[in-house]
Amino acid sequence: MDTETSEKIQASGILQLFASLLTPQSSCKAKVANIIAEVAKNEFMRIPCVDAGLISPLVQLLNSKDQEVLLQTGRALGNICYDSHSLQAQLINMGVIPTLVKLLGIHCQNAALTEMCLVAFGNLAELESSKEQFASTNIAEELVKLFKKQIEHDKREMIFEVLAPLAENDAIKLQLVEAGLVECLLEIVQQKVDSDKEDDITELKTGSDLMVLLLLGDESMQKLFEGGKGSVFQRVLSWIPSNNHQLQLAGALAIANFARNDANCIHMVDNGIVEKLMDLLDRHVEDGNVTVQHAALSALRNLAIPVINKAKMLSAGVTEAVLKFLKSEMPPVQFKLLGTLRMLIDAQAEAAEQLGKNVKLVERLVEWCEAKDHAGVMGESNRLLSALIRHSKSKDVIKTIVQSGGIKHLVTMATSEHVIMQNEALVALALIAALELGTAEKDLESAKLVQILHRLLADERSAPEIKYNSMVLICALMGSECLHKEVQDLAFLDVVSKLRSHENKSVAQQASLTEQRLTVES
Numbered sequence: 001m002d003t004e005t006s007e008k009i010q011a012s013g014i015l016q017l018f019a020s021l022l023t024p025q026s027s028c029k030a031k032v033a034n035i036i037a038e039v040a041k042n043e044f045m046r047i048p049c050v051d052a053g054l055i056s057p058l059v060q061l062l063n064s065k066d067q068e069v070l071l072q073t074g075r076a077l078g079n080i081c082y083d084s085h086s087l088q089a090q091l092i093n094m095g096v097i098p099t100l101v102k103l104l105g106i107h108c109q110n111a112a113l114t115e116m117c118l119v120a121f122g123n124l125a126e127l128e129s130s131k132e133q134f135a136s137t138n139i140a141e142e143l144v145k146l147f148k149k150q151i152e153h154d155k156r157e158m159i160f161e162v163l164a165p166l167a168e169n170d171a172i173k174l175q176l177v178e179a180g181l182v183e184c185l186l187e188i189v190q191q192k193v194d195s196d197k198e199d200d201i202t203e204l205k206t207g208s209d210l211m212v213l214l215l216l217g218d219e220s221m222q223k224l225f226e227g228g229k230g231s232v233f234q235r236v237l238s239w240i241p242s243n244n245h246q247l248q249l250a251g252a253l254a255i256a257n258f259a260r261n262d263a264n265c266i267h268m269v270d271n272g273i274v275e276k277l278m279d280l281l282d283r284h285v286e287d288g289n290v291t292v293q294h295a296a297l298s299a300l301r302n303l304a305i306p307v308i309n310k311a312k313m314l315s316a317g318v319t320e321a322v323l324k325f326l327k328s329e330m331p332p333v334q335f336k337l338l339g340t341l342r343m344l345i346d347a348q349a350e351a352a353e354q355l356g357k358n359v360k361l362v363e364r365l366v367e368w369c370e371a372k373d374h375a376g377v378m379g380e381s382n383r384l385l386s387a388l389i390r391h392s393k394s395k396d397v398i399k400t401i402v403q404s405g406g407i408k409h410l411v412t413m414a415t416s417e418h419v420i421m422q423n424e425a426l427v428a429l430a431l432i433a434a435l436e437l438g439t440a441e442k443d444l445e446s447a448k449l450v451q452i453l454h455r456l457l458a459d460e461r462s463a464p465e466i467k468y469n470s471m472v473l474i475c476a477l478m479g480s481e482c483l484h485k486e487v488q489d490l491a492f493l494d495v496v497s498k499l500r501s502h503e504n505k506s507v508a509q510q511a512s513l514t515e516q517r518l519t520v521e522s
Helices: 003-012 014-021 029-039 043-051 055-061 067-080 085-093 096-106 111-124 128-135 139-149 153-166 170-178 181-192 198-214 218-228 231-239 245-258 262-270 273-282 290-303 307-315 318-323 331-345 349-356 359-368 375-392 395-403 407-413 419-446 449-458 464-477 481-489 492-501 505-521
Strands: none
Touching (some): 014 029, 029 043, 029 055, 043 067, 055 067, 055 085, 067 111, 085 128, 096 128, 096 139, 111 153, 128 170, 139 153, 153 170, 153 198, 170 181, 170 218, 181 198, 198 245, 218 245, 218 262, 245 262, 245 290, 262 273, 262 307, 273 318, 290 307, 290 318, 307 331, 318 331, 318 349, 331 349, 331 359, 331 375, 349 375, 349 395, 375 395, 375 407, 395 407, 419 449, 419 464, 449 464, 449 492, 464 492, 464 505, 481 505, 492 505
């Protein structure tokens, strides 16, 4: 309907009359709803329709048995509330979701009505407040039933557009799994994997992405894992060696999602998943696909979390496979590479020593410690530097890190806003001071370590373990002439003696010891 006609309708006051013609008894309700639907296509007419009180009688008409009435009513409501979150929220509060889900079940033979319901679901599912209501209906079952019947690409796309936002809700994820969506998705993948038609490629991507999304819920993921015996898990495994990048990606992401608890990780590593992921990475070393690299590294990082897996993965050659990506210029890949190595060397002294003496690696870490634009890469590089020292306790590793210019970064890390990182830095610095103070003292001095420790001890906001480790470090630094002098020049005794009455026993004890050290040495 054109603008001019709409304006005339608004001016005539006829909208106010429409409300009374929308009663269940009215014989012209379908025609009136149709007019409203046409009028409301014009944005400026939407508020007048609301002001004329049309929403409530239209919602009532959704209980009608007449398919034409239902279709026109749905169109009218959809057009009035189009793009308005507040009006859509009002519809949700009036209970339209269960009503529409019921309609979809009853009228699934009517293509126009089905489409109207799907469009409505797509709009409403964008609102967080809708998810709980959807979860209390049998929407999952209805959509899967509908999906199984659709042959046309466009119709399936429409259903996908409703499934994706709904599947962000964990309760609905589980309902979709129980309704058999996964089997449909696996079938799509099987049908479309070798096709180069645009529609099929889109559907393969949408289907495999949705599969990965379903695995983000703990319950739905565990249900599909079935102790690693599940047919779904097995099928997803077969995606990894495929030649299709989209499937490789979805396969690796699925494994990363399955690898969210120790039991799953241990089972997968014992059953050869590591070799499959390493083969996949190998295919993407030279100008490979960045998203696949990132996904495969994510999976390896998660698999390396259980203690029992670390040695197995190290002897399978995971570090060598991962180090091939040191030259990557992609921050997401760098970030996962660092996280994987850090997980692998946790409490693995030999591996930490081997990596810590790898000059190429250490130099790259030092370079990434300066990646100001990528806080994640910067943080992970610092944490890995510290981990190499903490887990190897090796003089050679410390020398390598000193020669590569890494000391200043560990000192800066001691001032991080994350307590866990501050702590890791202080423990690594204490090992440096205990094992290789002579080699590192110049760098420690120019990085102003002593001034930083003074600040950490004087600051009331410092966590107890930070105060404790700072005092341990002060004592360790006394063996260096230049650093000892700096400690004497700053009034450390004042700060330390105050900490003797600290509420934390370990801090108070360490303060007494440190005070004795400072008094004797002065």
